[in-house]
Amino acid sequence: MVVPSSPLKFADETEERYFRTFQNETAAELEGWFDSSFWHRLILQACVEEPFTQKVVTALAAMSTSKKLLHNTDTDTSHRAIVAQQTEFAYKQYQKALQEMRNALEKAGDSRKALIGCILVCCFESLVGNTASAHAHAISGQRLLEQWLVQHPYKNPLEIGIASPASHLIEDDIIQAANFFNCQVSAYLDPRPASEHARLRHEGDETMAHMPHKFETMRDAHRYAMLMFRRIIHSIREVAELAGDGRISTNSNFQILEEGVSALSISPGKDQSPEPQVADPYAFAVQQGQCSLELSRWRSAFSGLYERIMLSTDKREQAAAKSLSK
Template sequence: MGRGNAATDLGLTRRPKKTKSRTGCRTCKIRKVKCDEGWPTCHRCASTGRTCDGYGIWGGGDNPRSQGGVSGQNNHPVLRLTTPASPRVLDAAERDCFEWFTLISAKKLRGIFSSAFWDKLVFQASFDEPAVLHAVLAIGSIQRQEMAETRDVTYGFMVPNDDEQFMLRHYSKAIGHLVAQSQVKDQPSVDAVLLTCLLFIFLEFLRGHYKNAQTHLGNGLKLIRQAGCSLSKSGKSNITLSPRHRIDRDILETFSRVQVQVGLLRPLDQYFESDLVFEAEPVTGTFKSIEQARESLDRLINEALQLTEGCRQDGVDESSHQQRIRTGLDAWYNTYSLSTVNIDTTMSFMDKFGYRLLQAYYTMARWRTAYVELFYRTLILDICRLIAQARSSP
């Protein structure tokens, strides 16, 4: 006679194993119960008198220790490590790529302007979100190939080398994690998906696949619309239609800036989708920082791009809107001129270079507003000025 199962012989039944909550608050994850993901604290914790420890890097919770997460109010936490330790368990090649991304890729993609997205949010998310981690490794790999000049841009017609296979493998894993999570009840947070989408956009730009990058951009904007998020006219905070659809402000601003880049560099006859538009706020006196100057100009450029597309699609007379944008651009340039009086004597090299770069963006914004009336002849002087700026830049 077989021994059988002791629990069955005694008439006992096994307690069904609880599934771990993937996207809930930390308290529910520890308790291994389903979290309703209420904001800022989940209702399950509140109704049982427990302290909600929040949602990791996405903030929330009623525990003071959990308030250090990134929020939509720009209260950015300070990382304790200058170079974050590698998240999860990585092999040697993956650790090398993560370190490369940390020390080089993130700084180059950020550019000369500060960015909470690249300086903090991406690194924090790579510890909690597998899709973000694999996208980070893919970017680190491809940029290391570019800088080492070992990547053949014609690889699409050849068998990918080991480095290319490494990049494609992690790109595929990042997509796979998002697909797998979307097929279960505990779907990934909107923030995690949008952050990964942004990394895909930059990855495709680095690969030279601009149409793919624009496809990712369109998908990200579509998800933002589906989440019911629209930006307030003042641009000071998120519009939250429900706790589950709260989107981090740094992610929204990064999408907005990608729109600016794509909009300025696209062919004039190509459709442009401009959903995220912060209304430009007036600045008096001088800019307090180069970041303020950039943010103010970005908003004006986005408005100009939206105006151009609206006139093309609808044929509506937007002359008053156009004049308002031009007035805003003129006011921006006056403030810029006052802010850069002593550019060669008092500013750091990076600020000096940044202000000159902003002047080039300003010139391109003037082109876009002039496009509405097709006054290209009046822009010859601007073109000459832009070329001169590029030649004189350090």
């Protein structure tokens, strides 16, 4: 557990209690199986630097606690009252955080703080089931991330997609956490056209071309896996956008991690688009082969590390390895 470098100021005992809950429980739940400094160090540091961060994390902790209580206990009168109190506190903290966030970001256009704020907002909206709102914030976060990356181009092309191009400004783990926006947008009513997905599926071409033959750490395996996953998602989305135009249809679900990209079939359809996009069957066949090859190369690089982890006694790392190997 990381302790903030400076003492935090709390409005009352309830706020402090939920901050400790975030520190001891919620951060680990959000982090999942993969170690990252984002939730356990960078967010706690941000709580010292920006009051809105502290309010969002206490809102997350309170809402998470209320949902667990509701799920794990009988809904008698006393429990319903506690859940109602926790939920009310969470929403009040969240509304205060949003106002403070707007004020802070209007005064200083800090991309790092804005990305952190956007990630936290997406997490809260997702937790309470506001899918449309989470999606809208994810779109904003993705645009912010892309703008920052344009302003800070990579000096080393082999780091594209797996590291920050300027870690002294925005750390690697914040960039990796912000890549969540890309997946969030792609998973729900993605507004981006096929041409944009065609561009984004080439993210990290050189990085993937020089992927290690053997991964030494789960951190590396995970980062390359997430880059590969984003590239595959954009390949699927590109096809889906063209399928909506009646030119390309998928004849089965995409079983990415198990079977690679499924076959694509070309259908003639009618051209109803004012600016038709040409569907090239050969190009898509090549694209499918590239996705399958990348997946095979990644699995080969991961196999030795996976076997070593399965022989270890680290249950958390074993769970992480199993989640990647599915």
